[in-house]
Amino acid sequence: MSKASRQKQRLWLVIAFGFLIWGASHYQPYQQNVNKVDTASISSLYQQQKSDVLVEVKGTVSRILSDDNKGSRHQRFIITLPDKLTVLIAHNIDLAPRIDSLNMGDEVHIFGEYEWNDKGGVIHWTHHDPANKHPHGWIRHKGQLYQ
Template sequence: MTVEEAFGKKISDVSLTIKGTVTKILEDDTGDTPHQRFIVTIHSGHTALVAHNLERAYRVPVKVGDGVEVKGTYVWNKYGGILHNTHHDDRSACEKVASGRVVCGPKHEDGWINFVGKKKPDFSKNM
């Protein structure tokens, strides 16, 4: 599935990869979990916000005009969507779910950012 398809169908929580150009650097989200934020524009003109978790991964040294390829979890919004979980998920904690079962394992599929031609660089923090 492409980001345009997910956007058009208003689909969220799907793993996607986008490739495009960084067109805007935004201020970090400094809420409960800090995130580095930047806008990527793909070849079709579609834009998506990348929200890169700074507690789980190191800052990516992107600047406007850089080419990037980003894999993460897409969340729909009216502005084009958000791509988050752009880092390795090494959490293997267990949690009790609504049914009462205990589920163990990663919370999401691993994400990554390919920056300046370096395929899947390790920006993840070792926890």
């Protein structure tokens, strides 16, 4: 291979690597076109006893619970929403990384599926779907994305 050919090959590798870095820095969690509700509507979902609704909320961690290790393992914690409603978060740690740095008082931003219960509800599906059949959920904590 000539010197010019090697230089051209290196240039293409540098360009390809640049695109890879650019793409990684602009990555956003995959979202299908879904109807999702925000924090203000969670209280409405709770009052109407609705389930299977995609929600995006911000809240403050008010309690950290033990992991649920039956079946798929879930990291569990409770968040308090701005309207004071509390919601359990069940984050599947078999499919997504555990949030080791989570502490009471931390703010979290969550996208997942709301399920009604008489204690305020549960948000789960806070992870990617390996089968790609359900909208990917996520949790953002201190600038880090967990999915």
